[in-house]
Amino acid sequence: MCTTEKAKIKRCKCKKKGRLTIDGSDAYFQLENPDEHPQETKALDKEKNGRVLEKTVFVLTSVGIILLTHGITWAQWILPITFATLTPLLVGIKTFCYWKNKWQYFMVDFCYFANTLTLVYLWLPDAGGELFRVVFALANGPVLVAAAVYRNSLVYHNHDKITSCYIHFLPALLTFCIRWFPESTSQFWVKDFITDDSDFDVVWLYAVPLASFFVHSALYCLIINVVMRPREPYVTSYSYLAEKYNNLKCIDGKWGQGLVYYGMNWLFCLTSLLPAVLAYSYFSVHCTLIALVFLVVLWNGASYYVHVFSERGFNVSE
Template identity: 40%
Template structure:
């Protein structure tokens, strides 16, 4: 019962932590010429999530869209980018928050709306009685539409208007450069000429597959709980692997 009643902390924790972490990341990434990462979909999704909890917490359609993008492509990005739960690293913990915290928040709103709304300025939507068609349109359809809309805007802004020089890093350059990885091989499968088109195409396929999982999460508590547990396990496992690598090289005292 104590855990359930503590759900009301999540919206406040998200509202305070996310702006601080994003601001710190802007400064860090700007200095290292990685600011184009800040235009990725996960930042767009977090902006939508922040807008939702403060402006439209009672809007069912908005709730479904945020549920879809946070539980789908954003949460599974932890696997794509091998996010690690490394407590002493601000950068790694920020990546965890960006990809996972919205999913935790929407899990709480989906299954515990009353306790999550307990001390919020208004109630989060609690009636999720949707038909199969409504679920498909609002979760799958609108979720994918948001993803496609972002990718179109991203392409125009980054590759038509801004055109960053090669010394600036972004997700496309980061993933396509890892030619030995599974993702890198998929992006480079048809060579340099079609590399960006394949990057966009595989992103859309990735989004569609993750949204199929979202439909199950939306309907079934146990299914959703398992997904949250899997994502949490992945970031914890990656973090443990990181610490073991550090300890094996530097020792437990982190000596130089």
């Protein structure tokens, strides 16, 4: 029998075993039946789908940054359309993902309250300069500065991290365009944004935004600490920070930890509103504030890619 015939016989016999042996060589191919390993197949399919999703998020994020840069510098009318259409969509997707992981109580944090107030200002036809000042102060104060304080990261492939960056940055970018380019920003929008040439206003730029922050804190305390009182496996900002930072337990007693938590939040709001007030009065300060926070977020993203990937390798679940 010739060598080729022997190889054919071996190939036929090995098909039943799932192995292809090539005569005269130690190399072989493992031909496994997917039905014999359903769990491994499902894991591979899940990983493949995850990679496709991450590639899609990476491309959309890159395109989005280009479009936003173009909008801020030349076509400011892009910003209100983008914010009004994408914000409900992205927040809805994030709510669904967080609900599955029992993280839904993060959705009552202040940044989502500020984004909702910004949407109200966009769609409310009679909203005047007073409401805009409140929205401006919150967007460029606690919301924007929180992106740096709470270590938001520009990780291009991760939809959760990118959505967090969007929620903290888009209100600031939108109010930047409305404040300094009102005519161009309202070009294709449903209403004209009122040009406001007034500078410092202690009531609407500081006192009212601070009061709205206190109102949200009271509602948050009522929901998280009194009414719902979620326990494990549910996670809230309150429980996450209390576990991460033992300094929240520096005051004993039933409400000691809560006093430290809310006191730190109020102090953060008091200080973060100060640069927002200056940004409202000076164009250069506003540009510098947004640029500095963006550099911090960009640095956090670079640290994620360099340190996480170098130490733990690439993982779809990251």
